[in-house]
Structure formats: structure tokens, C-alpha cells
Amino acid sequence: MTTDINVMHWGMDCMDDAQDARVWRHLFERMRYEATKPRKLPVRGLSRVAAVLACAAAMLMLSLPYMAPRQFSLSESQGTITPSDHQPLHAAGDWLTRHKYAVLTFDDGPEGSALDDRILRVLRHHHARALFFVVCSKMNAETARSITKMESEGHAIGNHSYDHLKLSSIASSALPHQIEDCSQRIAQVTGHRPRYFRPPFGMTSDQVRHVAEQAGMKQMLWDANSYDCLVKNPTEIVRRATNETFDASIILMHEKATTAAALDQILTNLEQRGFQFVLPDDASAAVPA
Numbered sequence: 001m002t003t004d005i006n007v008m009h010w011g012m013d014c015m016d017d018a019q020d021a022r023v024w025r026h027l028f029e030r031m032r033y034e035a036t037k038p039r040k041l042p043v044r045g046l047s048r049v050a051a052v053l054a055c056a057a058a059m060l061m062l063s064l065p066y067m068a069p070r071q072f073s074l075s076e077s078q079g080t081i082t083p084s085d086h087q088p089l090h091a092a093g094d095w096l097t098r099h100k101y102a103v104l105t106f107d108d109g110p111e112g113s114a115l116d117d118r119i120l121r122v123l124r125h126h127h128a129r130a131l132f133f134v135v136c137s138k139m140n141a142e143t144a145r146s147i148t149k150m151e152s153e154g155h156a157i158g159n160h161s162y163d164h165l166k167l168s169s170i171a172s173s174a175l176p177h178q179i180e181d182c183s184q185r186i187a188q189v190t191g192h193r194p195r196y197f198r199p200p201f202g203m204t205s206d207q208v209r210h211v212a213e214q215a216g217m218k219q220m221l222w223d224a225n226s227y228d229c230l231v232k233n234p235t236e237i238v239r240r241a242t243n244e245t246f247d248a249s250i251i252l253m254h255e256k257a258t259t260a261a262a263l264d265q266i267l268t269n270l271e272q273r274g275f276q277f278v279l280p281d282d283a284s285a286a287v288p289a
């Protein structure tokens, strides 16, 4: 502003040499400043565009998990699941939303409608799917109804052998009865053969695994143990199951009254950590009987 006044003044009036030199110096410095001063970019406009693009990307990411169900398969270790590798955008959405996934498994049933229905009720309440590894010698007219109900509610039935023996210790000639005959027994009830096999006590061998694969099943173990076979206190079962479970875990539980009592709190705790309860994508696939 001072310069402008000086220039106007200089244009209207005469100055002496000293004044003249000062004005020229001032003008020169002003011109140099104007030429070199940093130019402001249209930051506000650009930041608005960036914000809109970021919002659109975030909304896309957040909506992806709901557009198509995530797909999983059993991992090489047989103790966890692994997401299908053609879903990188879903993985990004899960990372943003902190979603995690686990498989619930219940061994040693069916126990009959009282206990089976109690477990199914909790699973229904939490929109959770589960895999029930049944012992075929426990199957009768009543427990068969439980198995039918489990499947009708979106759960899957797995083979936990015919008599719940330590299969790695019995004669190899007895394995087909324990494994193949149990699959056939399950198929008589469900109309299709099971896709997953769990050896009793987790005790397996190359031969046991081979016989299971010959019967069209994958062997499924676990990496998270609720210890509900050892622990009698539901609160302690909740603590152990919750602490042992990580993203992609397979959780070992049993059809027991204490487990049924603990189940709602286990699922609530895990849901608060972002967990959803899924099945491997081929667990429910119908295999002809």
C-alpha cells in the first residue's frame, strides 16, 4: 500500500534525486518480491475433491463385505481356515472394518433335542454357522431329527467316526468301518455325504487321513481349544475360548451342558472383537450319498 501511494505521489509531483532513488529501489524490490513469492495453490478445492474421493472409496470398501459372502477353505495345517485369494478387495474391506472370521465346531454329538436345541438357539440368535462333528454310534431316530434340524438351519455335519476310538491306535482293517461306514450313516439321514472328518481326540496318522480322503473328506483339526472337556466352569470356558481365538481360527467345543451355558457369552465376546462365524465354502456342498 505504501508503494502505491508513493507511485501515485511520484506520478503527480516532482521529487528530488534521493527520493527518486528510494522510490525506484522500493519499486524494484516490490517487483522482485512479486516475481518470487510462493503462489498459493487452490488447496481448498483440491482437498474437497480428495475428501469426496476418499469417502467414495471408503464406502465402497465398507460395502464390499456385504455385497458377496467371504469364501474360505481349510488351510494346509488343517487347524485354521484361509480366505480365497481372489478377494483382495474384501480383504481390504475387512481390514478397514476390523472384521475377523472363525469356524465354530461342536464334537461328540448328537445329544438329543434338549441340548442340541439349546445350542442351536444360541447360534440362531448370533446368526452363527457351525460344524457339528457327530459320532455315528449316537445316531438314532431322535438324534437324527437333531441332525436334520442342524442342516436346515445352515450348519454342516462332519464325521467324528463311528465309535469315537483312538483311530491311530486301532487295526487298519477297522478304519473303513469307523470312517466310511459313519459317512454312509450320516448320508442316510442328510441325503449326502459329509465333507469333513475330525479324528477323535485329534489323534490321527497318515493312514487315518488317507482313509478319510478316500471317503471324500478333508481332515479338520483346530487351533483354538475351549478346553470344555476338562473345565467344568462355564466362565472359565468363556475365558479360554475367547483367549485362544484369533482371525481364521477353528474353535474346538463339545456338545456339553457347560458349553451350552457358556456359548452365548463366548459368541458375544468374539463379536465385540469383530468376529463372524463361518464355514469353509465347501462344508455344506451336497455330495451324493
Ligand SMILES: [Zn+2]
Binding pocket: 107, 108, 160, 164, 200, 201
Ligand atoms: Zn470327540
